[in-house]
Amino acid sequence: MTADTYRVGMAIVIEALCVIVTLIALLDTVADFRGWPNVTENIDAWTQRNPWLARALVLFLFVLLAHFVLNPLPRG
Amino acid sequence: MNIVGRHRAQAIGSHIFHIAITVGIFASGSTIAFLVWRAPTPPSCVYTIDRLPDPWLFVIGVVAFVIGHYVGVVLPDRPPKSTDASVKAGRAAMVLVFFGATLVWIFEAIGTAQIALASGAKLEPITYYTRCAIYFDADFTGGWFTRIAIFGIFLIAGHWFWSDALTRPAVKR
Numbered sequence: 001m002t003a004d005t006y007r008v009g010m011a012i013v014i015e016a017l018c019v020i021v022t023l024i025a026l027l028d029t030v031a032d033f034r035g036w037p038n039v040t041e042n043i044d045a046w047t048q049r050n051p052w053l054a055r056a057l058v059l060f061l062f063v064l065l066a067h068f069v070l071n072p073l074p075r076g
Numbered sequence: 077m078n079i080v081g082r083h084r085a086q087a088i089g090s091h092i093f094h095i096a097i098t099v100g101i102f103a104s105g106s107t108i109a110f111l112v113w114r115a116p117t118p119p120s121c122v123y124t125i126d127r128l129p130d131p132w133l134f135v136i137g138v139v140a141f142v143i144g145h146y147v148g149v150v151l152p153d154r155p156p157k158s159t160d161a162s163v164k165a166g167r168a169a170m171v172l173v174f175f176g177a178t179l180v181w182i183f184e185a186i187g188t189a190q191i192a193l194a195s196g197a198k199l200e201p202i203t204y205y206t207r208c209a210i211y212f213d214a215d216f217t218g219g220w221f222t223r224i225a226i227f228g229i230f231l232i233a234g235h236w237f238w239s240d241a242l243t244r245p246a247v248k249r
Contacts, residue, residue: 005197006121010205011113012183018105020176025101027169029094036162039169043236044148054237061233062137065226068206069133073123
C-alpha cells in the first residue's frame with residue numbers, strides 16, 4: 001500500500017470526472033440555447049437504436065459497482 | 077403575461093439554469109479536487125475496520141436504476157426535431173466522451189502498472205482511490221455521500237439506458 005499518493009491520485013480522479021461531467025453539462029447548455037434535443041433525448045434515441053450495447057453498458061456499470069462495494073478491504 | 081412572454085421567460089430561465097449548473101459542476105468539482113490535493117493531513121488508505129463489503133450499497137444502485145426507468149415512464153421526453161447541426165454536435169459529443177474515457181483508462185493503466193512518482197511513491201488504480209474514499213466517507217459523513225453518489229449515477233443510468241421509448245406511443249407533432 002502506498003497511502004502517500006492518495007492526495008495526488010484522488011485529486012486527478014475527481015478532476016477527470018469533473019471535466020467529463022462539465023463537458024456533458026456544457027453540451028446540454030448548447031442544446032438548450034439552440035433548441036436541439038438535449039443529452040437525455042439523444043441518448044434515449046441511441047438506446048433505441050442499440051439496445052444490446054445499452055444492456056452491455058448497464059451490465060458493465062453493475063459489475064463495476066459490485067467490484068467496488070462487494071469485495072472486502074485488505075486489513076492492516 | 078401573454079403566452080409568448082411566458083415562453084420567453086421560461087427559455088431565459090432554462091438558459092440561466094443550464095449555465096449555472098455547468099459553472100457549478102466545474103467550480104465545485106475543481107474545488108474538491110484542489111482541497112484533496114492540498115489537504116494538510118491526508119487520510120491513509122490503511123484499513124482497520126471491515127466497512128466493505130456492503131451489500132446495501134449495491135441494493136441502492138438497483139433501486140435507483142429501477143426508479144430512473146420509471147421517471148422516464150411518468151415524465152416522457154418530448155424531443156424537438158433533429159437538425160444537421162445537432163447531429164454533428166452529437167457526433168462531436170461522442171468524440172469528447174471517448175476522449176475523456178481514453179484519459180481515464182490511461183490513468184488506470186498508469187495506476188495498474190504502479191508507476192512511481194518523483195517522490196518515490198506509486199500511483200494506484202482508480203479502484204484503490206474509490207474504495208478508500210468510500211471507507212473514509214463513513215467517517216466524515218456517515219457514508220451518506222457514497223449513498224447519494226451511487227443513487228445519482230444509477231438513477232441516470234436507469235433513465236438513459238433502460239429506455240421507455242420502445243414501449244410508449246409515438247408523439248404526434
